[in-house]
Amino acid sequence: MSTPTVLDATAMLRGAGLRVTNTRVAVIETLQDMPHSGVDALVPRVELRVPTTSRQAVYNALGDLVGAGLVRRIEPAGHPGLYELRVGDNHHHIVCQRCGAVADVECVTGHAPCLTPGDTGGFDLAEAEVTFWGVCADCTATSTATASAAVPAATH
Template identity: 65%
Template sequence: MPDAATAIRGAGLRVTESRTAVYDALADRPHASADDVFAIVQPRLPVTSRQSVYNALGDFAEAGLVRRIEPAGRAMLFELRVGDNHHHLVCSRCGAVRDVDCVVGHAPCITPADNHGFTVDVAEVTFWGLCPDCATDPH
């Protein structure tokens, strides 16, 4: 994974202290919500506002530097792993998220029964269940 400045410049964005801190936070914690990222960035860069974190995440997503994950009923999550059409496992109890490589073959991995004339590039699949810790805990 490239360092923050290289990745941010490579996405066509200006390198700032706040953007660098947000990138580094996502490198340390994949599948983080905006609030999680802010909680990581704020102690490292006390002058950072919650809004600057949201702005950086939005800029990163628009530039293709991060991927937004939107599990139903959960906060939007962000990750640096982009462009490989991977999928996710989400624990329906604790919310843990794990990456799953492309289900079968090459992107889009799955073919819809009827594509209604669309050219499909990517498929997003979310598998729901219990993580190993929750599966062994009866509560």
């Protein structure tokens, strides 16, 4: 099992030409701990690191980070926007239809754009964004346990 790399948020911001602010650093550090998080989950965690920040400051930081290519925003159908630090590698996502958990899925064919439509309409394809849907292992285990518990015991 490998240890996750600790990101240098300050270096990331400077490398992207962004001003280093406490909120931006806290958003990056929080996303490292909580990939695929929405604003509702991020704000309280960022506030723990920067008590003087605001919800609007977190939104602004996310917008700046997405604009600079440091953060990716994904929008699974029926879910609020989610953010992650993993950018530029053409990976996809799988979403649990029960609990909404999101996980990364590597490119399905190994090279961009992963899928090729029959007609590109004149577009030069760069990548495909694929979202797989299913039931996560935790929800499957819960369903199996619930179903087993619901089976009535034989009467004598």
